[in-house]
Amino acid sequence: MDLQLTIQTTNLGFDYDIELHSWHQKLCAYRVFGTKSKELLEGGLGLGLNFITQFESGDEWLAQIPEQYISITDAFPEHQYQLLWLAANSEQAAQLLLMRPLLLVLICEQYPIDNEKALALSHLGQRDILNELGYDNAKATLKFIDKLTLKFERDLELKHVKKQLDKRTCRYKIFNHYNTINYVALSLDNKYPFLTCTKFGMTIASKNKLERGPLRACLADTLALGIELGINEPATRIGQLSSLDELERLHQQWIERRNDIRRVASRPVDADKVYPKLIPSEQNITAIENYNELFTEGIAQKHCIAIYHSRIIAGQYCVFTMQQPQRVTIGVKVNKLINMLELDQISGISNAIATNETREIVYKWFERVKKIYKQGFDDEIELKA
Numbered sequence: 198m199d200l201q202l203t204i205q206t207t208n209l210g211f212d213y214d215i216e217l218h219s220w221h222q223k224l225c226a227y228r229v230f231g232t233k234s235k236e237l238l239e240g241g242l243g244l245g246l247n248f249i250t251q252f253e254s255g256d257e258w259l260a261q262i263p264e265q266y267i268s269i270t271d272a273f274p275e276h277q278y279q280l281l282w283l284a285a286n287s288e289q290a291a292q293l294l295l296m297r298p299l300l301l302v303l304i305c306e307q308y309p310i311d312n313e314k315a316l317a318l319s320h321l322g323q324r325d326i327l328n329e330l331g332y333d334n335a336k337a338t339l340k341f342i343d344k345l346t347l348k349f350e351r352d353l354e355l356k357h358v359k360k361q362l363d364k365r366t367c368r369y370k371i372f373n374h375y376n377t378i379n380y381v382a383l384s385l386d387n388k389y390p391f392l393t394c395t396k397f398g399m400t401i402a403s404k405n406k407l408e409r410g411p412l413r414a415c416l417a418d419t420l421a422l423g424i425e426l427g428i429n430e431p432a433t434r435i436g437q438l439s440s441l442d443e444l445e446r447l448h449q450q451w452i453e454r455r456n457d458i459r460r461v462a463s464r465p466v467d468a469d470k471v472y473p474k475l476i477p478s479e480q481n482i483t484a485i486e487n488y489n490e491l492f493t494e495g496i497a498q499k500h501c502i503a504i505y506h507s508r509i510i511a512g513q514y515c516v517f518t519m520q521q522p523q524r525v526t527i528g529v530k531v532n533k534l535i536n537m538l539e540l541d542q543i544s545g546i547s548n549a550i551a552t553n554e555t556r557e558i559v560y561k562w563f564e565r566v567k568k569i570y571k572q573g574f575d576d577e578i579e580l581k582a
Contacts, residue, residue: 202249202258203229215242220261224278224285240310241282245274266291269298272349276305282312283319290319299342299358300326306355332362333369341369344378357383375399389416395436397444412441415448422451426458456496464488465506473512475531476538476566482527482559485509485516494518498526499547514541523555529563538567 204215213228216235226238246267249255259267266284270277280301283290293301300323307330308315318329327334341361347354361369361383371386371393372378382402385392392398401412416435423431428451438444468488478484485491488506494516495503505528508514517527528542540563543551551559 200254200258200261202252202254204249204252217258219258220263220281220285224282226278226282240308240312240315241276241279241305243275243309245271245277246281247271247274266294269294273302273305276302276309279305279309279312279315283316287316287319290316293319293323297323297339297342299345302355303327303330303332303359306359327362331364332359333364333367335367337370337373338362341372341378344372344375346377346379347383348380351380354380354383357387360387375402378402388413389420389432391432392416392436397436397438400438400440415444419444419448419451422448422455426451426454460489460492467510468506470510472509472515475512476515476517476529476570478517479562481521482517482519482562485518491516494526498524498544500526500544502526502528502544519555519559522558523552525551525555525559527559536571538563538570 200219202217204217207214213230213235215238216227216229218225226242227235228238229235246259249259262281262285266281270280273280280294280298283301283304284294285291290301301319304315304318304326308318318326321329323339324334324336327338332338342358345358347358349355357380361372368386372382374394375382379402381404382393382398385398385401389398392401419435420431423434428434435444435447438447465488470487472484472486474484474486476484485494488503491506491509492503495501502516505514505516509516512533513531515529515531517529519525519527523545526542526544527540528544530539530541532539540559543556543559545551
């Protein structure tokens with residue numbers, strides 16, 4: 198029975214509807230122009246068939262197609278109809294869809310609007326298909342394809358595979374020692390090819406759940422640090438790592454080394470002077486006592502507190518650190534002429550705003566030290582008198 202289905206594409210602004218015939222009628226499709234004429238659809242639909250269920254008899258029409266074919270082609274919605282058309286019109290293409298569907302997908306990628314050319318190509322041997330499509334056609338190519346564990350949920354996955362198979366580079370050969378090849382491995386090879394087949398690269402590729410954004414950021418920064426520090430072959434050094442934890446430790450080590458270099462380069466001439474003790478420390482709120490501590494505070498908290506060095510030396514500013522309940526840097530302006538302290542900043546990491554609880558603790562501390570500072574100022578006036 199030929200169960201036809203009409204997709205009303207005229208409602209979408211096209212000047213024709215699409216008439217789909219059944220699986221038993223080889224999935225033939227036509228463009229239908231009103232009641233006047235129709236013409237054979239030469240290629241794919243360019244979209245998946247999941248939308249068909251919204252039409253009357255849509256579920257029944259899909260049910261005619263073998264379920265395993267639907268399941269395999271669902272991953273490639275852009276080529277789904279053409280893949281199924283090939284399977285419906287050729288036993289050899291149907292076998293290829295079951296055995297190595299990626300080859301049939303690559304054919305559709307090359308000939309998305311030429312079913313006949315795609316059909317002719319599907320009748321060739323698998324290595325001949327690769328050769329005709331411009332890919333390397335060695336036996337190793339087919340082994341590489343069989344190792345892929347991709348779900349093709351992203352367009353990039355197919356692009357990465359095509360890049361690997363290019364006969365001009367035969368990049369896929371570098372994966373010979375991989376038992377399986379997932380998206381992480383291909384993505385990493387595309388961005389950081391020097392890591393592929395290294396100890397670290399293979400470790401990363403073996404992770405089932407991995408946040409690639411933070412990984413890439415850490416990799417990029419570590420590599421840039423290595424170059425800045427003049428490390429001999431930093432890429433090789435990274436490739437020898439065994440885990441993400443080791444990468445993070447190496448990243449931190451190189452950050453500290455760079456900071457030491459910057460500290461020396463930017464060290465003020467009066468950096469060895471001890472800061473004036475204008476305001477007393479408490480157990481949880483302690484004063485920064487010298488330039489080294491000030492610089493280290495800026496590095497730890499990721500802000501620019503070190504720019505206050507000159508003002509601190511001049512007795513115009515004080516900096517404190519607080520550990521609990523939140524790690525913050527506290528800045529206090531000092532105006533000796535009018536005997537006044539002003540709370541200037543309470544800054545978390547990267548100048549983050551302090552919590553209400555933290556601010557309340559700092560405010561109470563500041564009220565205490567203001568009284569102490571004022572008392573000291575008054576005592577000094579009495580002595581001078």
